Amino acid sequence: MTDVTAAMALAFTPESLDEHPEVIGFLHRLGLGEIDMNTVSALGGRNPNWAGTTSTGHSVFIKELPAVVPTALQRTLAYEEVARRVPPGSPLRSPELLGADADAGLVAFHRVPGARAMNAIAVAGELEPALCVRAGAAIGALHGLDVPSGTDDSPLEMPPLAWLTALPVELLGGYSMAQLAGWRLVQNDAEVVAGLHALRAAEAAARRVPVHGDLRMDQFFLANDQLYLCDWEYFRLADPARDLGAFTGELVFQALYLALSDRRAATVAGGSDELDHTEIHRRATAGLDVAGDLVRAFWAGYREHAPADDPDLAARAFGFAGWHMYDRLITWGENHSQLNPVVKAIAGICRRFLTDSVATARLFGVALVSEELTC
Known part of the structure; x- marks a missing residue:
């Protein structure tokens, strides 16, 4: 097993929610109920995060963005505003935003079931050119979006x-x-x-065009033959x-x-x-x-x-x-x-x-x- 393969095989342990009561309160304010502790897991990444199923049956992914970098949340929300105007049928797709808390630096997204990150697909030896065509199409669509004046540049x-x-x-x-x-x-x-x-x-x-700004293979994931692009903390004109x-x-x-x-x-x-x-x-x-x-x-x-x-x-x-x-x-x-x-x-x-x-x-x-x- 290569170092890359070993890294992909790691199970990430989420930080205890007992130490993050703000996450529990956040879910309540969104009307999503309690998270089932038996379903909680974490994905890789620089920021604390939690994935699981709530008592209302929602599959959620919650991420805590650094308090010292409030622009990370601002950029995420700026992209979400732009994403609302993405036409149906566009190759650019992102998970649904369920809510955000600027004071706590939290964002919650719908967790798409059965998702596989593109880097995991590559490590398994299953990455085909056809999927790369779709990734390129998504970025091409992103770069052609109209954004409001004042977008971070x-x-x-x-x-x-x-x-x-x-x-x-x-x-x-x-x-x-x-x-x-x-x-x-x-x-x-x-x-x-x-x-x-x-x-x-x-x-x-x-x-300058609208860019993702931190594009990697693990930002793309495939689920139900749909390709999604996530993590918009660096979205801007560039x-x-x-x-x-x-x-x-x-x-x-x-x-x-x-x-x-x-x-x-x-x-x-x-x-x-x-x-x-x-x-x-x-x-x-x-x-x-x-x-x-x-x-x-x-x-x-x-x-x-x-x-x-x-x-x-x-x-x-x-x-x-x-x-x-x-x-x-x-x-x-x-x-x-x-x-x-x-x-x-x-x-x-x-x-x-x-x-x-x-x-x-x-x-x-x-x-x-x-x-x-x-x-």
Whole structure:
């Protein structure tokens, strides 16, 4: 079992509701009754959350948003206002909002039964291009929405350009050695640093559209053949390349990590159990082949539903894909003491995305707007 597969197999234990009486009161105020403690579970994520069935028969998902970041709730509610105007039949769907409590920082959604997160589908080896087409269509529809004036247009923070020189001292104590090593891979590479500066400059000049802002595979889930997109705490007006790059990078990182980590699959396919340079190259090539099919499908779905393109969108998006992969690599290091050969191999591919994003986009069959899309 790979590290990714093991992580997906973990059962998350929710924080005790005895320590969160505000959640119980919140459900009562919404008229949803008492939550059945025998049904309570938690999903992964940065914020405390609870899922279960209430005494009125409602299947609910409750999330507590950070009190220190009230804009997270404001952005969530801003998206919900926009979502009410999404036309029937749109590929963009989200779970129904049941209510919110601004003082407690709580939101409650209808929990769709039988839902499977897209990253779990990928880890099980069941992610098909057709589902990626649907994800791309959803993002294309999102980027074409009309939003009211005054919608948040503050810049997304990552990567902070100052951190490319030195990390804030107050963060160092909380980082593992592997995370620090991941940051050094970025900071010690002058071409990568220059690429990130250029990417942020290009982003500042790009047109702004409604974006998810924190797009990952686990934000999509499939239930009853319907694809849903959730978690809107970062919703705002921003460069569409942010969402496109994040999801592209996610597809590539996931495919590479699974291909490079799965020894059984590698040996069955005629490779070696020893992860030497030759075997790393062989597995990485196989992973990129898988990722290529998924990435092309995602972009095809996007371009079918997206607003008019701009000539540099693919180049910016593949640059942000490179950053997303570095970010995933650094996050992976949170529970590790050092970077293993698998993530070091992925780091080399991250670098290519950032330093030559145009050529990388073409390599994946994603054309610039003036070129014919290779499907």
